[in-house]
Amino acid sequence: MEQVNVALLGLGTVGTGVWKMLESNQDVIARRTGRFFNIQTILVKDLGKKREINRVGHLLTDQFADVLQKDVQIVIEVMGGIEPARTYMRQAIEKGCHIITANKELMAKHGVELEQLANEKGVQLLYEASVGGGIPVIGTLQHFLKANRIYKISGILNGTTNYILTQMNLYHRDFDDVLQEAQAKGYAEADPTSDVEGYDAAYKLAILSRLVFGAHIPVSEISRKGITDVTAAELKMAGSLGYTVKLLAQAEQYGENGPISCSVNPALLPLSHPLASVNDVYNAIYVEGDQIQDLTLVGQGAGEKPTASAVVEDLCNLHRLPSTRSLSPIQPLLFAGGEEGCTRFVFIRTRKPLNDQEVEAYKLRLQRVGIEVLKWTLTVEETGEALLALLAKGWESALEPVGLSELGVEIQESATRPVVLGNALTQVENVHPAVGATSK
Numbered sequence: 471m472e473q474v475n476v477a478l479l480g481l482g483t484v485g486t487g488v489w490k491m492l493e494s495n496q497d498v499i500a501r502r503t504g505r506f507f508n509i510q511t512i513l514v515k516d517l518g519k520k521r522e523i524n525r526v527g528h529l530l531t532d533q534f535a536d537v538l539q540k541d542v543q544i545v546i547e548v549m550g551g552i553e554p555a556r557t558y559m560r561q562a563i564e565k566g567c568h569i570i571t572a573n574k575e576l577m578a579k580h581g582v583e584l585e586q587l588a589n590e591k592g593v594q595l596l597y598e599a600s601v602g603g604g605i606p607v608i609g610t611l612q613h614f615l616k617a618n619r620i621y622k623i624s625g626i627l628n629g630t631t632n633y634i635l636t637q638m639n640l641y642h643r644d645f646d647d648v649l650q651e652a653q654a655k656g657y658a659e660a661d662p663t664s665d666v667e668g669y670d671a672a673y674k675l676a677i678l679s680r681l682v683f684g685a686h687i688p689v690s691e692i693s694r695k696g697i698t699d700v701t702a703a704e705l706k707m708a709g710s711l712g713y714t715v716k717l718l719a720q721a722e723q724y725g726e727n728g729p730i731s732c733s734v735n736p737a738l739l740p741l742s743h744p745l746a747s748v749n750d751v752y753n754a755i756y757v758e759g760d761q762i763q764d765l766t767l768v769g770q771g772a773g774e775k776p777t778a779s780a781v782v783e784d785l786c787n788l789h790r791l792p793s794t795r796s797l798s799p800i801q802p803l804l805f806a807g808g809e810e811g812c813t814r815f816v817f818i819r820t821r822k823p824l825n826d827q828e829v830e831a832y833k834l835r836l837q838r839v840g841i842e843v844l845k846w847t848l849t850v851e852e853t854g855e856a857l858l859a860l861l862a863k864g865w866e867s868a869l870e871p872v873g874l875s876e877l878g879v880e881i882q883e884s885a886t887r888p889v890v891l892g893n894a895l896t897q898v899e900n901v902h903p904a905v906g907a908t909s910k
């Protein structure tokens with residue numbers, strides 16, 4: 471049995487999971503790889519912290535210099551953040567260590583530089599855990615979809631926000647309560663703003679885009695919106711129209727070597743869409759390519775075990791996989807995605823109750839300004855407030871103030887979201903005029 475010495479940087483949710491998995495699955499790993507992975511040292515920030523695993527005390531250090539002194543072949547970075555993780559990784563690579571990381575922010579912002587350094591030094595840099603938790607998406611794209619021209623990738627890439635939206639939608643729970651629960655379960659980032667404001671999903675989208683389009687997408691260029699303004703009422707009304715709201719990350723290339731659009735937004739998906747039923751902490755990646763046509767990968771996107779699984783799988787594959795040829799990524803032409811003729815979900819809450827006739831009249835007024843209402847639903851609540859939701863074609867941002875003012879009543883709350891069109895709606899568009907559904 472070959473012994474491979476490993477250093478672990480970080481013993482939080484993921485680091486603890488890695489330690490536990492190397493212990494619990496040691497026999498399986500040894501049988502299949504012929505190796506015993508021996509954690510020689512563990513870097514933490516606070517030596518005095520109470521740990522879930524108490525028998526590692528003798529391995530802990532808070533000095534990276536101690537780690538460099540050890541005879542380790544592989545460094546696993548599960549600390550998070552940019553610095554000092556980036557410097558530590560560079561120093562470990564310089565020393566000739568292979569690197570495994572779960573750090574999406576670092577790989578999104580400095581992945582090109584780190585991969586180049588790893589190539590120069592002849593070591594591998596694996597980062598399966600950085601996207602999609604336990605889903606082997608990076609390996610699939612790097613090793614099993616090499617010959618496809620992939621033109622679009624869409625995904626639910628953040629477990630915390632998917633958990634929050636699912637619990638709000640299906641169990642009518644409060645945003646803050648569910649976020650706290652997601653933190654307790656180890657899904658959320660150290661600073662959950664990264665999750666709920668869509669940064670985490672944007673980092674993951676940048677990593678995936680680099681893999682599929684060979685393009686370096688600066689995270690700051692990704693059009694991004696989080697879920698903090700998504701309300702329970704909006705989720706209910708989207709449901710009445712046959713849609714669900716997901717934090718959707720999308721990257722699409724328009725023609726070979728053409729411009730690329732990248733976005734992270736709460737968006738409506740028809741219930742028939744492969745990503746619509748991906749709930750709770752599950753993530754999914756939907757890949758569209760010229761030969762594969764479409765492929766959906768689904769699995770748990772965050773948390774101790776799934777993420778540790780991705781890290782340990784990297785560990786087991788490290789010596790087996792050929793290193794991927796890393797080309798210098800191109801600087802792509804980025805564009806925001808066309809709005810013209812687009813269909814938007816528009817959610818409106820008014821103080822004054824509305825009736826069907828008023829909505830039909832509103833629909834005609836919108837038509838005069840070039841907005842076609844494909845579908846609508848209206849609910850008047852016991853409080854007398856009206857909730858109106860539209861699927862409106864041609865609702866471009868420049869027209870939004872006009873579109874809202876045409877309703878002619880005071881609007882208390884409104885939201886506009888992109889919509890992924892499904893077959894059902896295409897039929898409604900082509901065959902029928904708008905279908906109104908009311909529920910009073």
Ligand SMILES: NC(=O)C1=CN([C@@H]2O[C@H](COP(=O)(O)OP(=O)(O)OC[C@H]3O[C@@H](n4cnc5c(N)ncnc54)[C@H](OP(=O)(O)O)[C@@H]3O)[C@@H](O)[C@H]2O)C=CC1
Binds near residue numbers: 532554603
């Ligand atoms: N949690 C998840 O579900 C997933 C997380 N990831 C990524 O994995 C990484 C780790 O996440 P997670 O385990 O949740 O994070 P935690 O906050 O739970 O753990 C971070 C660990 O790193 C240590 N650490 C942090 N900063 C330093 C520092 N400057 N010097 C030494 N040690 C440091 C902490 O030490 P101490 O214990 O002393 O505080 C802690 O042990 C992040 O990049 C995250 O984005 C990726 C996929 C899923």
Ligand SMILES: N[C@@H](CC=O)C(=O)O
Binds near residue numbers: 602628630659772
């Ligand atoms: N905070 C992240 C953890 C995994 O990447 C998430 O919720 O998806």
